[in-house]
Amino acid sequence: MSLTVLDSSQRLTDVLQNEHRKVMYVQDSILSTCLQVISHDGLPTAKNEWYKYCPLAQLLRIPLTELRQEFKAPILDATALRSDLELHILNGILQIPNALPEGIAIYNFSDPLATPLNLNTNPSYLEALNIAYAHDAYQIHILPNAPENVRIHVRFAQEGQSSTWVNTRLQLHIASGKRIQCVEEFCSIQGAHAVLNYFSDYILHNNAELHHTIIQESGAQGYHIQHRNVILNEQANYQALTFVAGVSLGRFDHVLCFKGHSASGTLRGLSLVNPQECIDHHTRMQHEVAHTQSNQMYKSLVANKGTAVFNGVIHVLPHAQKTDAYQSSKNMLLGEDAQCFTKPQLEIFANDVKCSHGTSTGHMDPQALFYLQSRGIGKKEAQRLLQDAFALELIRQHDATEIADYLEHKLNSQWLQ
Amino acid sequence: MPMTSPNPPFLLSVNQLHAGIEDKPILKGIELKIKPGEVHAIMGPNGSGKSTLSSVLAGHPQYTVTRGEVWFNGKSLLEMEPEVRAREGLFLAFQYPVELPGVSMTNFMKTALQEQYLHQEREPLNAKSYLAYQKQKQAEVQLDSRLGSRSVNEGFSGGEKKRNELYQMAMLQPKLAILDETDSGLDIDALKIVAQGVNALRSPDRSFLVITHYQRLLEYIVPDVVHVLYNGVIVQSGDAALALELEKHGYDPIKARFQ
Numbered sequence: 265m266s267l268t269v270l271d272s273s274q275r276l277t278d279v280l281q282n283e284h285r286k287v288m289y290v291q292d293s294i295l296s297t298c299l300q301v302i303s304h305d306g307l308p309t310a311k312n313e314w315y316k317y318c319p320l321a322q323l324l325r326i327p328l329t330e331l332r333q334e335f336k337a338p339i340l341d342a343t344a345l346r347s348d349l350e351l352h353i354l355n356g357i358l359q360i361p362n363a364l365p366e367g368i369a370i371y372n373f374s375d376p377l378a379t380p381l382n383l384n385t386n387p388s389y390l391e392a393l394n395i396a397y398a399h400d401a402y403q404i405h406i407l408p409n410a411p412e413n414v415r416i417h418v419r420f421a422q423e424g425q426s427s428t429w430v431n432t433r434l435q436l437h438i439a440s441g442k443r444i445q446c447v448e449e450f451c452s453i454q455g456a457h458a459v460l461n462y463f464s465d466y467i468l469h470n471n472a473e474l475h476h477t478i479i480q481e482s483g484a485q486g487y488h489i490q491h492r493n494v495i496l497n498e499q500a501n502y503q504a505l506t507f508v509a510g511v512s513l514g515r516f517d518h519v520l521c522f523k524g525h526s527a528s529g530t531l532r533g534l535s536l537v538n539p540q541e542c543i544d545h546h547t548r549m550q551h552e553v554a555h556t557q558s559n560q561m562y563k564s565l566v567a568n569k570g571t572a573v574f575n576g577v578i579h580v581l582p583h584a585q586k587t588d589a590y591q592s593s594k595n596m597l598l599g600e601d602a603q604c605f606t607k608p609q610l611e612i613f614a615n616d617v618k619c620s621h622g623t624s625t626g627h628m629d630p631q632a633l634f635y636l637q638s639r640g641i642g643k644k645e646a647q648r649l650l651q652d653a654f655a656l657e658l659i660r661q662h663d664a665t666e667i668a669d670y671l672e673h674k675l676n677s678q679w680l681q
Numbered sequence: 682m683p684m685t686s687p688n689p690p691f692l693l694s695v696n697q698l699h700a701g702i703e704d705k706p707i708l709k710g711i712e713l714k715i716k717p718g719e720v721h722a723i724m725g726p727n728g729s730g731k732s733t734l735s736s737v738l739a740g741h742p743q744y745t746v747t748r749g750e751v752w753f754n755g756k757s758l759l760e761m762e763p764e765v766r767a768r769e770g771l772f773l774a775f776q777y778p779v780e781l782p783g784v785s786m787t788n789f790m791k792t793a794l795q796e797q798y799l800h801q802e803r804e805p806l807n808a809k810s811y812l813a814y815q816k817q818k819q820a821e822v823q824l825d826s827r828l829g830s831r832s833v834n835e836g837f838s839g840g841e842k843k844r845n846e847l848y849q850m851a852m853l854q855p856k857l858a859i860l861d862e863t864d865s866g867l868d869i870d871a872l873k874i875v876a877q878g879v880n881a882l883r884s885p886d887r888s889f890l891v892i893t894h895y896q897r898l899l900e901y902i903v904p905d906v907v908h909v910l911y912n913g914v915i916v917q918s919g920d921a922a923l924a925l926e927l928e929k930h931g932y933d934p935i936k937a938r939f940q
């Protein structure tokens with residue numbers, strides 16, 4: 265007997281409901297909206313244009329168990345990456361650090377000092393789940409008295425002998441003129457099958473700068489839904505690199521809202537897609553005011569039977585004149601049955617703008633391969649060199665050499681052996 | 682089929698080689714024999730199959746050999762993968778070298794040399810002696826050392842690409858170097874550097890197959906034998922004087938005779 269999507273979605277909410285850790289941190293009105301969306305919508309299917317290539321239905325087939333509190337939180341090994349503040353979010357719960365650097369504050373959303381969550385539009389099914397069944401939700405504030413160039417490293421891990429579903433949220437507020445570096449790293453734990461449904465917001469006040477690196481380690485058998493929403497005020501600058509080195513199913517939404525003039529943002533994405541995996545990037549550049557700039561470069565290396573998706577919307581509102589927006593997506597297919605779907609979407613309602621996009625998808629260049637072989641380099645090694653070159657382009661553009669080296673090491677040790 | 686060459690005095694022995702692309706025959710019975718230490722030149726009008734011959738010898742998978750055999754240093758060449766041919770000492774300087782963005786020159790040449798040394802069961806170079814070797818070879822072919830730290834051929838000028846081919850040849854020290862129109866598009870100074878590079882590498886156990894459209898290069902690299910390739914066959918062979926004759930009369934008499 266096959267269940268309808270709604271029936272199985274109901275089963276999912278039943279499981280989530282039974283968990284005894286639940287945090288109500290939003291106003292009642294938002295909560296009831298979320299519950300309505302949940303009971304009405306169900307998990308999006310392939311019929312939904314926005315999730316056409318993203319087989320979320322897989323999530324309903326995995327037998328879920330409750331994530332009980334006594335579940336042992338995984339212990340993370342020391343990392344090679346240096347930082348001023350290392351935070352661990354294990355099974356959706358933040359391990360409160362002993363001390364915080366000056367000028368940094370962390371609150372639960374339910375803390376009276378926290379900025380309440382605001383939803384401008386109705387939440388999607390996934391966001392509604394995230395809010396209504398949150399394990400917890402946190403805010404990090406970078407205050408005006410924080411030191412310069414603070415480096416924050418947030419490491420996420422899910423324990424899971426059995427399958428679990430983790431809903432968690434993070435919000436980062438950066439005060440005017442502050443520049444910070446933030447790495448969010450999703451670690452793979454042996455045998456973990458967790459579904460992570462993660463939403464995060466980044467609020468950059470005037471002149472704030474965020475250098476953001478998102479690392480999805482390889483070997484994760486998990487399912488990742490990650491939704492990032494970035495608000496850029498006047499002259500704010502946001503730079504992100506999302507490095508995905510393998511996950512059963514990964515859906516990464518990245519939304520940038522340009523709300524202040526001269527704000528600028530760059531998104532880079534590098535996906536290494538293994539066989540049977542699907543990595544789906546959806547981006548939206550929302551240019552709301554004049555003189556803002558966005559840049560996107562996404563690349564994926566897709567193994568045979570892997571699927572890469574890139575859907576990028578550039579939305580320019582009528583008043584957002586002099587918008588400068590560029591988008592590119594390049595894919596290297598490594599087998600006959602490697603798949604790739606790219607869709608640039610330009611929605612431009614202003615007349616004095618510069619918007620363009622480019623996309624290319626293809627197999628490895630046979631002339632390049634032959635050139636290397638003709639110098640005595642074996643075919644496998646030649647392919648490795650060309651994949652490496654393809655992937656390293658984005659990594660080398662990272663402005664923090666230490667992080668670039670860290671990623672290059674991961675690339676070589678986890679993908680291009 | 683015997684696994685060793687019946688003609689040991691030849692470094693390269695091409696017998697009745699037929700090859701083409703898809704259903705189109707291009708090489709139609711090539712005969713070519715090169716002894717160690719000899720310099721042979723192949724001349725011929727555009728489209729006669731010069732680049733095809735060099736690609737087939739180097740093992741480009743795009744071409745299919747329909748008939749014939751090739752012996753290289755006593756081994757059957759056509760059965761080897763392209764990389765094995767290279768490690769055995771065959772080198773092709775491409776007419777159109779490809780750009781490899783993101784592949785650094787150093788990484789490229791280091792890997793190539795490592796694989797060659799491994800194949801020849803030689804002790805690999807350590808980092809320090811590799812750098813010294815690289816520096817020496819760059820100087821030999823007058824390759825700007827800044828190019829040596831860039832991506833392979835990326836953004837190189839035409840002349841720089843050709844010089845880079847020579848540099849790779851000097852690094853790999855092949856037994857047989859095939860130069861496919863390495864002179865085309867070069868001014869006289871660059872041409873002299875190419876010739877110097879080749880002449881510096883001439884030795885009793887190294888042979889060259891110099892493919893050229895013009896006689897000009899052969900004033901600086903004096904060949905032992907000159908062949909004329911036309912329509913997929915070698916129609917005429919002679920000594921260096923043949924090149925001068927071709928220069929004087931052009932290819933029209935050849936075309937008329939072998940049409």
Ligand SMILES: Nc1ncnc2c1ncn2[C@@H]1O[C@H](COP(=O)(O)OP(=O)(O)O)[C@@H](O)[C@H]1O
Pocket residue numbers: 702707725726727728729730731732733734743
């Ligand atoms: N990749 C190819 N596809 C189709 N035809 C080719 C290809 N390579 C060579 N040819 C054809 O083979 C013939 C010989 O070409 P080529 O070997 O490049 O000649 P040359 O180097 O003497 O100018 C020409 O007619 C050319 O059009």
Ligand SMILES: [Mg+2]
Pocket residue numbers: 731732733776862
């Ligand atoms: Mg040619």
